[in-house]
Amino acid sequence: GESVGLHLPTLSVQEGDNSIINCAYSNSASDYFIWYKQESGKGPQFIIDIRSNMDKRQGQRVTVLLNKTVKHLSLQIAATQPGDSAVYFCAENSGYSSASKIIFGSGTRLSIRP
Amino acid sequence: GAVVSQHPSWVICKSGTSVKIECRSLDFQATTMFWYRQFPKQSLMLMATSNEGSKATYEQGVEKDKFLINHASLTLSTLTVTSAHPEDSSFYICSAPSRGGEKLFFGSGTQLSVL
Numbered sequence: 031g032e033s034v035g036l037h038l039p040t041l042s043v044q045e046g047d048n049s050i051i052n053c054a055y056s057n058s059a060s061d062y063f064i065w066y067k068q069e070s071g072k073g074p075q076f077i078i079d080i081r082s083n084m085d086k087r088q089g090q091r092v093t094v095l096l097n098k099t100v101k102h103l104s105l106q107i108a109a110t111q112p113g114d115s116a117v118y119f120c121a122e123n124s125g126y127s128s129a130s131k132i133i134f135g136s137g138t139r140l141s142i143r144p
Numbered sequence: 145g146a147v148v149s150q151h152p153s154w155v156i157c158k159s160g161t162s163v164k165i166e167c168r169s170l171d172f173q174a175t176t177m178f179w180y181r182q183f184p185k186q187s188l189m190l191m192a193t194s195n196e197g198s199k200a201t202y203e204q205g206v207e208k209d210k211f212l213i214n215h216a217s218l219t220l221s222t223l224t225v226t227s228a229h230p231e232d233s234s235f236y237i238c239s240a241p242s243r244g245g246e247k248l249f250f251g252s253g254t255q256l257s258v259l
Contacts, residue, residue, distance in 0.1 A: 064247070064248075071253070073250035079247065
């Protein structure tokens with residue numbers, strides 16, 4: 031069945047360093063991927079997305095990379111700050127232009143060392 | 145950006161009672177909304193898709209008679225947990241897609257604790 035999973039459940043990063051969070055997906059038909067950030071007790075917050083016809087997309091301090099060959103995507107956070115501490119989820123949506131349901135991966139907790 | 149308001153943010157109830165959670169799209173219309181449940185240290189699991197003016201679509205394993213969904217208007221969907229039991233204690237989150245459907249905007253979640 032469809033699944034979106036993460037390689038690492040927790041990640042500890044020195045403040046100021048770059049963070050890389052990885053995600054593997056199994057549904058080769060997925061054509062749209064999203065990264066969300068969730069702080070404790072709050073709903074997920076959209077970070078960045080990427081369509082399957084792209085392999086890289088950059089935002090402010092964040093970059094998402096998509097490797098369709100191995101069905102892998104990653105989220106890179108530059109110059110990690112204490113405010114980046116949260117759980118990060120990758121998610122997939124098989125219907126980019128429709129209100130299709132989004133399936134979430136298992137999540138990675140990012141903690142920042144001072 | 146688009147805002148989804150969810151209420152209440154937390155609720156404590158006795159076993160056997162029913163709890164209603166509201167989800168509103170504040171500055172846009174949503175013919176579809178999604179309800180998720182999240183247990184501690186776990187991911188979000190889709191429970192059902194709420195459709196304005198028609199029946200909700202439930203995911204496999206979700207009891208439709210226990211989790212009643214009503215989507216009576218283009219800006220409001222409600223989830224009612226009927227005859228709640230301690231195992232229903234969880235973080236419930238609603239979401240609504242953007243106009244183009246490509247992004248989801250999430251509510252702030254409701255922490256339900258059933259005693």
